[in-house]
Structure formats: C-alpha cells, structure tokens
Amino acid sequence: MxxxxxxxxxxxxxxxxxxxxxxxxxxxxxxxxxxxxxxxxxxxxxxxxxxxxxxxxxxxxxxxxxxxxxxxxxxxxxxxxxxxxxxxxxxxxxxxxxxxxxxxxxxxxxxxxxxxxxxxxxxxxxxxxxxxxxxxxxxxxxxxxxxGLKRIGEPVVIYGAGVAGRQLMTALVQSHEYYPFAFVDDDASLHGTVIQGVHVHSPSIIKKLIREKKATKVLLALPSASRSRRQDIILSLEPLAVQILTLPSMADLVSGNKLYSDIKEVEIDDLLGRDAVAPRRELMTANITGKVVMVTGAGGSIGSELCRQILILQPKKLVLFEISEFGLYAIEKQLISTAKQLDIDVKIVPMLGSVQRENRVQAVMEVFRVQTVYHAAAYKHVPLVEQNVVEGVRNNVFGTLYTAKAAIAANVETFVLISTDKAVRPTNIMGTTKRMAELVLQALADESHNTRFCMVRFGNVLGSSGSVVPLFKKQIALGGPVTVTHPEITRFFMTIPEASQLVIQAGAMGKGGDVFVLDMGKSVKIVDLASKMIRLSGFEVKDSTHPDGDISIEFTGLRPGEKLYEELLIGDDVTGTEHERIMTANELCLSWADLEPILSRLDMACHNFDHEGIRDLLINTPTGFSPTDGICDLVWQAKAISQDKTSKVVNLVS
Incomplete structure (x- = not known):
C-alpha cells in the first residue's frame, strides 16, 4: 500500500x-x-x-x-x-x-x-x-x-519489441487508457531484456502473461511486416480470444498520416495473408496521365477508389459521372481536398446523370473529349437485383450498351468494364446481367471503330457497400448474433485499393474484347471468417461445444440467386499476361449481328414488364444462366398474388 x-x-x-x-x-x-x-x-x-x-x-x-x-x-x-x-x-x-x-x-x-x-x-x-x-x-x-505514470489503465501486451514497439510504448505511457506490462517478440536475443522497465518475453508464454494480468488486448507493433507474416501471428493469437489491435502501416507512419498512438482493430485483409504486388508505373499511367478520364458510378465503392487512384496519376481532367447526388458530392469534395493536400493540378468535373440515357453520356464524353472510360456504374447487390429484375437489366445491360455506344460516337480511346466473378455460370439476375454486359462489349469490340474495349472480372472487395465484413463488425459490436447464410459458403476477397490498381493496369494491357481475370488468391469460408472476427475482437464463439461463449453464429439460409461457391473462369482456357496477378480468359462470345436482335427483344420485354420473357431470353442467350429460384421480382410477385385473388373471386362468383 x-x-x-x-x-x-x-x-x-x-x-x-x-x-x-x-x-x-x-x-x-x-x-x-x-x-x-x-x-x-x-x-x-x-x-x-x-x-x-x-x-x-x-x-x-x-x-x-x-x-x-x-x-x-x-x-x-x-x-x-x-x-x-x-x-x-x-x-x-x-x-x-x-x-x-x-x-x-x-x-x-x-x-x-x-x-x-x-x-x-x-x-x-x-x-x-x-x-x-x-x-x-x-x-x-x-x-x-x-x-510511476503507467501502472493504471487496461493491461495490454505489445507484440514486437523493435523500434515500432518501443515508440508505441513511449506513446502509451502518456495515456490513461492502456498499461503495457510486457513485450513479446520472436527474436530470441531480446528475450529477458528490459525496455523502459518492461520485460521482453517469448511468444510461447503469451497465454500465461495474459492470464496473470487478465489482459484483454494484444497490440501488434509490426508495421513493416509482410501480410503473410502478420497473418501467421494473428492466427497464432486467435485461440486466446483477446482483442488484437495493430499499428498503422509503415507508409502511413513515415508520411505522418498516422501516429504510433493511432492503434486500430486488425484489418480483415491481414487475415487473407496475401501481400499486394506493387503496381507497375508504366501500366498505371498509360491510359491516365495527361489524359481526360471518366469514371461512371464514381460515387460507389469501386468507382470512388478508382477516382482516388486516378487522381494521384494526374490526368488532365477527371470526369465523375454519378446518378446519386450525395455520392457525387461526397467523392468530389474528397478528391478536391486530396488534390489540394498533394498539390495536384487536376480539373475535377462532377456530372449528374444515368448511364441509361445515351444522349447524356455521349454529350458529356464529347464536350470534355474523354479519352479513357472506367465503367463502374452497376447494380451489384444480388438479392436487390433479384427483386428488381427490370431495373437490373436496364442498368447493367443497357446502361453498359448505351455507355459503350456513346464512347464509340465520342471517339473514346479505351473503355474498361468492371465485371464480377458472379458473371461466371450465374445463378442470379445480377451475375447474368454482368455476363450480358461482357457479351455486349465483346460484340462491339469486333465492329469497326476507334474504341478499345476490355473487361476486368474479380470477386468481392473488402469494405465495399454490402460486404459481409462491415456487417459482421456491426453485429459483433452489438453483441451478436453474427449471421451467415450457409455453413459451406465461400467467397474470394480482395482489398479495394489492390482491385482498383489491377483494373487500371489490366485496362492498359487490353487489345480489344479482352476478358481479364484477377488473381484473387484462395477462397475464404465465410463462417471461418466470422469466427476469426469474433475471436480477434476479444470474444468467444458461442456454440454447442462452448455454450458459455459470448457471440453465436446463426445460419439464415441462402438468399434468392445466391451461390455457395463463386468462380472466376467459365472454362479452363486462360493465359497469363505480363502481370503476375492478371490473366486473360478466352471465352464464348457473340457477333454484334447475333447479339443485336437478342438485345432488341430483351428491351421490349423490359418495356412490357414481361418477366417470363426476360428470364427466357437470359437463359437462351449463351450466358450460362442457371437460375436456382423462381422469379423473385417484387412487382411480378405482387401482380401474381393480385391475379390469383381475382381468379379465386371469379371462380366463387361463377
């Protein structure tokens, strides 16, 4: 005392x-x-x-x-x-x-x-x-x-006794939030040493240290470690059910954007164990630097990140095309602020509009003399598109068609479509419409004009709107349960910045009609991802073997049109490119003469809200569409119910 x-x-x-x-x-x-x-x-x-x-x-x-x-x-x-x-x-x-x-x-x-x-x-x-x-x-x-100052606060262990760990220790001793009582480090030469009064231990006894001090957090001070190394460490700590916090990346620390005291939750991309390949400068700049670039869907998850990457590459102009007023306002404001901070002189042009209005898109491209287009405007949420079939077809198929035609008329040099792994053997309307969009560009690529078309296909991106990761985080913060659709469901994941950089590089390699496929690494089992996120947040998974756990995982069943497994290729005919993370797929395509009448009939079916006709056309076109559910469009279902009731009334009267 x-x-x-x-x-x-x-x-x-x-x-x-x-x-x-x-x-x-x-x-x-x-x-x-x-x-x-x-x-x-x-x-x-x-x-x-x-x-x-x-x-x-x-x-x-x-x-x-x-x-x-x-x-x-x-x-x-x-x-x-x-x-x-x-x-x-x-x-x-x-x-x-x-x-x-x-x-x-x-x-x-x-x-x-x-x-x-x-x-x-x-x-x-x-x-x-x-x-x-x-x-x-x-x-x-x-x-x-x-x-004397740091014997109060929540006891924590610092993993990493190098420069970053010592800097973190120095930063933490000034706060009242955490009390660092031990270092652990893989370097055996540091074991037994004392840094600022704190002993350095082997990671093998971290469980004992946590139990003795009742610590609930481990702070990773390894900003320069590779992602695969960080994954190994995080997976070794996962069974301890302590919250894992980490330092910002070394790039952020060096640039001054972050401080050693700016600890944060472990990013899910650390769990993927995949180190991003440094982008190739010549591919990044080929279609952007000094040119007029247009991004459709500029306010979306992928579109906004494309805009951020493009801005750094200093185009002559950056045209933001977006149907959402708030989305356009937000990305324009962010880009103007970034340009000012980086002292980049780029004219940013915010344009409200829908890709379904060909004359509007063409007018914008012609007036600003657009040279490169990244077409990211699309409806991408599987259940919503399944419930709004006509709008999904209008936006994803005809929006791409009209934007591509406008690009041809405006003599755009390069047109890059952001596609998805759900376009491969699709079981839902969203994936089918994206495959139809690919067929449109493949058909137009063979026509006589000056625009070079290519498509880039990849899986889920971490942190995008509708992604499971932010949903899981929110559910964990509320105490659970964490909801997963199916115990066996898997998905490919990639970070938004890496996906955007690869899209830009793939676009520079396109020769015309190319379907590029990004190397997404190994697919991730969603239930395993949920379990890891629960444990790394400092909680135990509550299940039959651990009835006293903190947060349970509940299975809600597959949603309409949802697949257990996603694919990136329709066939096995794939070849490598000059970039190790980008492949090109050689897949079935239609000529414009064959595709045009199909699109005309599809347009008429959409105009008449003929959902049966839409489904038949999508199935009979070589998209590989194999629906797992009936028609889920809410308007069609409401009409069917109304007609059924009317029919019953008529039968009763008669």
Whole structure:
C-alpha cells in the first residue's frame, strides 16, 4: 500500500511537471541545473580540501556564481533544453557530456585568470558530480515516466519489441487508457531484456502473461511486416480470444498520416495473408496521365477508389459521372481536398446523370473529349437485383450498351468494364446481367471503330457497400448474433485499393474484347471468417461445444440467386499476361449481328414488364444462366398474388 501511494504521488508530481508550458519547463530545468552545478562545485571542494570553514572563503563563492551562468549558456547552446525529457535519448546524453566538459574547462579558465587557487583534482571531481547530478536527475525522472505514470489503465501486451514497439510504448505511457506490462517478440536475443522497465518475453508464454494480468488486448507493433507474416501471428493469437489491435502501416507512419498512438482493430485483409504486388508505373499511367478520364458510378465503392487512384496519376481532367447526388458530392469534395493536400493540378468535373440515357453520356464524353472510360456504374447487390429484375437489366445491360455506344460516337480511346466473378455460370439476375454486359462489349469490340474495349472480372472487395465484413463488425459490436447464410459458403476477397490498381493496369494491357481475370488468391469460408472476427475482437464463439461463449453464429439460409461457391473462369482456357496477378480468359462470345436482335427483344420485354420473357431470353442467350429460384421480382410477385385473388373471386362468383 505504501509503495502504491508513493507511485501515486510520483505520478501526480510528474503530471504537474509535464503539464507546464514548454517555456516554463525550460526555466525550471535551468534553475535546477544551476542548483546541481553549484552543489557539484561545493561537493568537489569538500571532497578535496576537507575543510569545514571553506564556506567562508569569498573567492570560492565568486568562482561558483561566475561558473553557473557560463555553464547554463553552454548547455543551452548544445540544445539540452530543447530535449523533451520523457523522450530522453543519446542526443540529450551527448549534450550533457559536452556541457559538463565545457563547464569544467570554464572552471579551470576562470580560476586561472582570476588567480583563485583550487587543487588540480577539483575540476575532475566537479565533472563527476556534475554528470551525476545533471544526467542522473534526468535519468531518474525518465525512469519514473516508465514506472510511476503507467501502472493504471487496461493491461495490454505489445507484440514486437523493435523500434515500432518501443515508440508505441513511449506513446502509451502518456495515456490513461492502456498499461503495457510486457513485450513479446520472436527474436530470441531480446528475450529477458528490459525496455523502459518492461520485460521482453517469448511468444510461447503469451497465454500465461495474459492470464496473470487478465489482459484483454494484444497490440501488434509490426508495421513493416509482410501480410503473410502478420497473418501467421494473428492466427497464432486467435485461440486466446483477446482483442488484437495493430499499428498503422509503415507508409502511413513515415508520411505522418498516422501516429504510433493511432492503434486500430486488425484489418480483415491481414487475415487473407496475401501481400499486394506493387503496381507497375508504366501500366498505371498509360491510359491516365495527361489524359481526360471518366469514371461512371464514381460515387460507389469501386468507382470512388478508382477516382482516388486516378487522381494521384494526374490526368488532365477527371470526369465523375454519378446518378446519386450525395455520392457525387461526397467523392468530389474528397478528391478536391486530396488534390489540394498533394498539390495536384487536376480539373475535377462532377456530372449528374444515368448511364441509361445515351444522349447524356455521349454529350458529356464529347464536350470534355474523354479519352479513357472506367465503367463502374452497376447494380451489384444480388438479392436487390433479384427483386428488381427490370431495373437490373436496364442498368447493367443497357446502361453498359448505351455507355459503350456513346464512347464509340465520342471517339473514346479505351473503355474498361468492371465485371464480377458472379458473371461466371450465374445463378442470379445480377451475375447474368454482368455476363450480358461482357457479351455486349465483346460484340462491339469486333465492329469497326476507334474504341478499345476490355473487361476486368474479380470477386468481392473488402469494405465495399454490402460486404459481409462491415456487417459482421456491426453485429459483433452489438453483441451478436453474427449471421451467415450457409455453413459451406465461400467467397474470394480482395482489398479495394489492390482491385482498383489491377483494373487500371489490366485496362492498359487490353487489345480489344479482352476478358481479364484477377488473381484473387484462395477462397475464404465465410463462417471461418466470422469466427476469426469474433475471436480477434476479444470474444468467444458461442456454440454447442462452448455454450458459455459470448457471440453465436446463426445460419439464415441462402438468399434468392445466391451461390455457395463463386468462380472466376467459365472454362479452363486462360493465359497469363505480363502481370503476375492478371490473366486473360478466352471465352464464348457473340457477333454484334447475333447479339443485336437478342438485345432488341430483351428491351421490349423490359418495356412490357414481361418477366417470363426476360428470364427466357437470359437463359437462351449463351450466358450460362442457371437460375436456382423462381422469379423473385417484387412487382411480378405482387401482380401474381393480385391475379390469383381475382381468379379465386371469379371462380366463387361463377
């Protein structure tokens, strides 16, 4: 109890000391150093002369008071008072050493010129005392920072005792939120060492450390580790059911965008264990730098990230085409702010409009002389498109057709369609309409014009609207349950920035009619992803084997049109490209002469809300459409119910 009270008093004193203004702290430091140097001077005389009445000698008093201001000036010039005490390092120690050396030389020179007799050993003894008082006092206060201030707060373990871990430790000791009580590190040479009063341990005993201190969090201080390495560490910590927090990336730390104290939850892309390949500059700039670029669906998840990537590559103009007023406002504001921060001179053109209005799209392309188009405008949520069939077909098929025709009329050089893995052997309307959009571009690519068409097909992107990851996070924060459609469902995942960069690079490699497929890595079992997210949030999964767990996983059943497994290729005819993450698929396509009448009939069926006709056309066109459910369109179902009721009434009357 007494030791705890002393720690609290030390903490209160240090808090007061560190709360002073910087100028006041310097004055306090100078006054204390003056007292230390004067004490060191008299101690040196007492040790050497051993005379009680030495204090009555006026020459020594004059010598001492002459020495102090000169010494303090030397310390000041050496930068000692610019050092932040809590971050005391080798530079400060260097300043203390040379400051004491300067003070000692000053002592010798003053005594010589003013003929004040002092023994030759006094300067040496004085230097020793000065180093002890000036340097030792700072080391003592610095040690109190690491011991007295941080024995309160939530106990945590820091994984990584390197530079980042030490910086994180320094940042955390100033807060009241966390108390770092242990380091763990894979480097065996660090085991048993002590950093700022905190011991470094082997990861093999982390479970014991967590149990002893009842810690609920582990802070990963490995900003420069590869994603695969981070995945290995995270998976090793997963069974502990503690919350895993991590430092920002080294790039963010170096750029100043993030601080060591900006710890955050583990990103799900760390669980994928896939290191992003650095984008190739020549492919990134080929269709963008110095050109007029247009992004349709600019306010969406993929469209907005494409805009951010494109802006950095400095196009001549960036045309944002978006049907959502708020989405357009948000991305324009963000891009203007980014351009200002990065000092990029790019004209940003916000355009409201629908891709279903060909004359509007063509007018925009012609007026601004668009050279490259990234077509990201689409309805992508499987259940919603399943319930709104006509609009899904209108937007995804005919929106692509009209935008492509407008691009041809406006002499656009390159047109890149953002496609999806759901276009492969689709079981739903959304995937089928995206495959139809691919067929449209493949057919148009063979026609005579100046526009080069290509398509890029990939799976789910982490963090996009409607993604399971933000849904799971929200459900975990609310205490569960976490909902998964099926125990066996799997999906491919990729980060939005990586997907956007690969789309840009694939577009630069297109020759005309290409279907590019991105390497998505291994598919992820969604129930395993949910379990990992629960455990890494510091909770136990509640199930039959762990009835006392915290959060349960509930299976809701597959939604209309949803597949258990997604594919990226229709067939096996795939070839590599110059980029290791981009492949090209050689798949069945139709000529424009064959496709045009199909599109005409599809247009008429949409106009007449003929859902049976729409489904028949989509099935009979070589899209691979194999529906697993009946017609789910809400308008069609409502009409069917109404007609059924009317039929029953007629039968009763008759």
């Amino acid at each position: 007494l030791n705890h009270a002393n720690l609290e008093r030390n903490s209160d004193f240090l808090k007061f000391l560190f709360s002073l203004k910087r100028s006041h702290k310097r004055v306090v430091s100078m006054l204390l150093d003056s007292l230390f140097l004067l004490t060191a001077f008299w101690c040196a005389l007492f040790v050497r002369l051993d005379v009680v009445n030495i204090l009555s000698l006026g020459d020594f008093w004059a010598l001492g008071f002459s020495l102090i201001p000169i010494s303090i000036l030397g310390f000041y010039r050496l930068g000692l008072y610019r050092t932040v005490l809590r971050y005391l390092g080798f530079q400060a120690l260097d300043a203390i050493f040379w400051g004491v050396f300067f003070s000692t030389v000053s002592l010798v020179l003053i005594s010589y010129f003013f003929k004040i007799p002092i023994p030759r050993t006094v300067p040496v003894i004085y230097a020793a005392f000065a180093l002890i008082f000036v340097g030792g006092s700072r080391a003592f206060i610095r040690s109190l920072v690491g011991t």
